[in-house]
Amino acid sequence: MGDYLLLAWTWARASAQYRTSFVVSIVSSFAINALDVIAIGIVFTHVTTLGGFSLREVMFLYGTGGVSFALADLLFGNIERLSQHIRAGTFDTMLIRPVSPFVQMAADGFGAHRIGRLAQAAIVLGLALPVVPWSRAWMVPVMILCGIVIFTAVFTLGAALQFVLVDAPELANAFTYGGVTLTQYPLSVYGEQLVRGVTYIVPLAFVNWQPALYVLGRPDPLGLPGWLRFAAPLAALLLAGAAALAWRAGLRRYRSTGS
Amino acid sequence: MADFVLYLRLFQYGFRRHSTYLAAALAGAFTNTVFGVLRAYVLIALWEARPGLAGYTLAEAVTFCFLTQGFIGPMQVFGRGLSFGDRIRSGDIAFDLVRPAPLLLWSLAEDLGRAAYLTIARSLPPSIAGAAMFTMVAPVSPWFVASFVLGIVVSFGWRYLVTLAACWTTDDRGMHTLSSLLTFFFSGMVLPLGLFPGWLRTVAEASPFAAMVQVPADMWLGATPTWSGLGFQLFWAVTLLGLGALLTVAARRKVVVQGG
Numbered sequence: 001m002g003d004y005l006l007l008a009w010t011w012a013r014a015s016a017q018y019r020t021s022f023v024v025s026i027v028s029s030f031a032i033n034a035l036d037v038i039a040i041g042i043v044f045t046h047v048t049t050l051g052g053f054s055l056r057e058v059m060f061l062y063g064t065g066g067v068s069f070a071l072a073d074l075l076f077g078n079i080e081r082l083s084q085h086i087r088a089g090t091f092d093t094m095l096i097r098p099v100s101p102f103v104q105m106a107a108d109g110f111g112a113h114r115i116g117r118l119a120q121a122a123i124v125l126g127l128a129l130p131v132v133p134w135s136r137a138w139m140v141p142v143m144i145l146c147g148i149v150i151f152t153a154v155f156t157l158g159a160a161l162q163f164v165l166v167d168a169p170e171l172a173n174a175f176t177y178g179g180v181t182l183t184q185y186p187l188s189v190y191g192e193q194l195v196r197g198v199t200y201i202v203p204l205a206f207v208n209w210q211p212a213l214y215v216l217g218r219p220d221p222l223g224l225p226g227w228l229r230f231a232a233p234l235a236a237l238l239l240a241g242a243a244a245l246a247w248r249a250g251l252r253r254y255r256s257t258g259s
Numbered sequence: 260m261a262d263f264v265l266y267l268r269l270f271q272y273g274f275r276r277h278s279t280y281l282a283a284a285l286a287g288a289f290t291n292t293v294f295g296v297l298r299a300y301v302l303i304a305l306w307e308a309r310p311g312l313a314g315y316t317l318a319e320a321v322t323f324c325f326l327t328q329g330f331i332g333p334m335q336v337f338g339r340g341l342s343f344g345d346r347i348r349s350g351d352i353a354f355d356l357v358r359p360a361p362l363l364l365w366s367l368a369e370d371l372g373r374a375a376y377l378t379i380a381r382s383l384p385p386s387i388a389g390a391a392m393f394t395m396v397a398p399v400s401p402w403f404v405a406s407f408v409l410g411i412v413v414s415f416g417w418r419y420l421v422t423l424a425a426c427w428t429t430d431d432r433g434m435h436t437l438s439s440l441l442t443f444f445f446s447g448m449v450l451p452l453g454l455f456p457g458w459l460r461t462v463a464e465a466s467p468f469a470a471m472v473q474v475p476a477d478m479w480l481g482a483t484p485t486w487s488g489l490g491f492q493l494f495w496a497v498t499l500l501g502l503g504a505l506l507t508v509a510a511r512r513k514v515v516v517q518g519g
Contacts, residue, residue: 021432028436035440039449043301045456047308050301168286174293181297189304194296 003099007107015112022113029116036184037062037124051188056131057216058186063125064140064208065183068147070118076106076152077114080176083162083169092256102247105159136215142232143211147183149236150207153243154179160243163250175202183207188221195222203235265360266368273372277380284380287332292385295328299393313453318394319480323451325389326476332381333374333407334414334471336448338439340422340431341366341415347425356511363503367415374411399481402489406478409492413470416499417442423503426510441466447473467495 016022040062044055053061082105085091094104132140158172165171179202187195187209199205206228213220214229277284299321306317315323330336343366346352355362389395421438425431443449445468452463452473463469470492477483 024433024436028433028440031440032436032443035444035449038444042450042454042456043305046312046454047305050308051304165282165286167280167282170283170290171286174290178290178293178297181294185301190297190300194300 004103004107007099007104008110011107011110012112015110025113026116029113030120031116033066033117033120036181037120040184051186052218052221053186053188054131056128057212058184059124059128060131060216061186061208061212062184063121063128064143064212065147065180066121067118067125068144068207069151069180069183070114070121071144072148072151072155074111074114074118075148076155077176078108078111079105079155079159080162080169080172081105081108082159083166086162086166086254089256091254101251102156132215133217136217139211139215143208143215146211146232146236147207149240150203150232151176151179153236153239154202154204156243156247160246160250163254179204179207183209192222199224199228203239206232206235262360266364269365269368270372270375273369274376275372276369277373277376281380284332284377285384288381288384291328291331291381292388295325295385295389296392298328299324299389303393313451314482315451315453315480316396318396319482320451321389321393322395322480323447323476325386325393325395326479327448327472328385328389329382330410330472330475331448332377333411334446335418336414336442336446336472338418338421338435338442340425340435340438341370341418344422344425344431347422347431352426352510353514356507356514361504362507363419363500366419367412367500370415370418371411378407396480398479400478400485402485403475403478406475406489406492409489409496410471410475412496413467413492413499414442416496416503417467417471419503420499420506423506423510426513442468442471445469446471447476451476467499470495 015025037059040055040058043050044058048054050058079102082091085094085105085108091101091105094101094108097104154175155172158176161172162169182190182198182204187198187205195205199210210229211232212218220226220228302320302324303317306312306315306320310317312320327336343352343355343362346355355365358365386395417438421434422431424434428434445452445463445466447463447469452460452469455463464473474483474488474492478485478488
């Protein structure tokens with residue numbers, strides 16, 4: 001933990017040295033993600049509800065999923081660059097240092113500019129908060145926390161996959177960036193098979209969809225059991241366990257390229 | 260004739276350079292397909308609520324979605340610059356500017372080779388997967404092929420300008436981000452431009468970005484008259500390449516003054 005903070009702080013200070021470049025990166029990270037919200041806004045100029053949810057409710061889903069993802073991406077997202085390090089041979093250096101390779105990978109080149117994305121998602125969430133009734137507001141921090149764990153686990157699984165598929169790191173994007181795109185809209189717009197898949201196999205439905213059904217007081221459009229709304233912590237723990245095992249397995253079978 | 264052989268070679272090199280990374284291209288195609296499925300469901304929800312929106316039927320909207328996912332690779336919709344961007348930073352561009360073949364045509368030939376490979380590796384898989392999972396419509400006009408190629412040329416013309424701009428700005432990252440923002444949003448990648456409200460739609464539809472994605476897709480769907488679509492793309496291709504040629508001359512002067 002202390003190692004992580006030290007490394008992250010060092011990298012953040014390093015990137016802030018080039019002030020203009022740093023500011024430009026924060027602004028662009030903000031702007032690129034704002035396009036998604038503009039798209040949602042444009043969609044809602046043509047309809048009043050999408051998949052049975054109003055604009056505010058969709059923004060609530062977008063905001064919670066987005067904040068979770070932005071935090072996971074800020075804190076651990078650099079792990080997705082594993083294949084670059086393997087190919088360049090710099091991963092070997094990390095293995096002989098007295099700090100966990102996971103911590104080193106997560107903190108390596110710590111992208112402080114990603115607070116742009118975080119700020120954007122947080123603003124959307126703030127605008128959507130009026131849809132949350134007071135009595136159910138406790139669920140919001142819980143779901144964000146579980147979302148962070150789930151997305152971090154997905155990032156880690158994607159990285160573990162890169163131990164095997166060194167040449168195809170982009171495959172992981174389908175699950176990480178695809179995952180956050182999925183959570184931006186109510187799952188009721190997606191096909192039933194897809195929703196079952198992200199409920200029982202890759203538990204992205206627990207990032208915001210299931211808990212949000214509780215917060216917004218909605219019946220499940222697919223009629224899935226009601227206790228699933230409170231199962232996010234369990235899903236997050238299970239996925240994190242799977243990710244830890246996969247990372248260790250990958251690390252064990254790793255053979256340096258020798259270059 | 261010798262020129263033709265040279266550019267053909269460069270085309271082949273561009274093709275071969277990218278075909279080395281087959282696994283990466285297939286991973287990209289997979290990711291493009293996953294995003295295509297997600298986008299398709301959102302469009303389906305929208306079109307089920309408002310049939311005939313933007314003049315498309317539901318099947319046409321789904322087709323639009325998977326076609327445009329397939330354009331990401333060849334048209335470089337994320338706006339990434341050309342490979343000589345690194346050479347501007349290192350100063351090697353000075354050599355490129357005095358080569359007997361003009362930088363513009365030379366990199367165009369190479370970029371077309373790249374696009375040809377990515378069409379096979381990254382455009383076909385999402386389109387086929389989309390057709391297997393959803394109902395899509397067949398191309399209406401054979402002119403789609405010409406429109407597709409023109410879309411790539413317009414995209415090249417734009418990226419050439421963005422890349423060359425690094426001769427004047429010391430930090431080109433902001434420029435590239437701005438480029439990907441504009442390209443992604445105004446090309447029709449985020450949503451079909453027909454859904455944009457009022458003046459935003461007018462601006463987007465007149466922009467060169469529309470010529471990269473929206474127009475070729477409309478050509479497939481038969482949603483735009485053939486000649487006005489192709490004419491619009493041709494206009495932007497000629498304009499951007501012309502600007503590129505002018506900027507190259509200016510860059511040569513600039514780089515020589517700096518001493519390379």
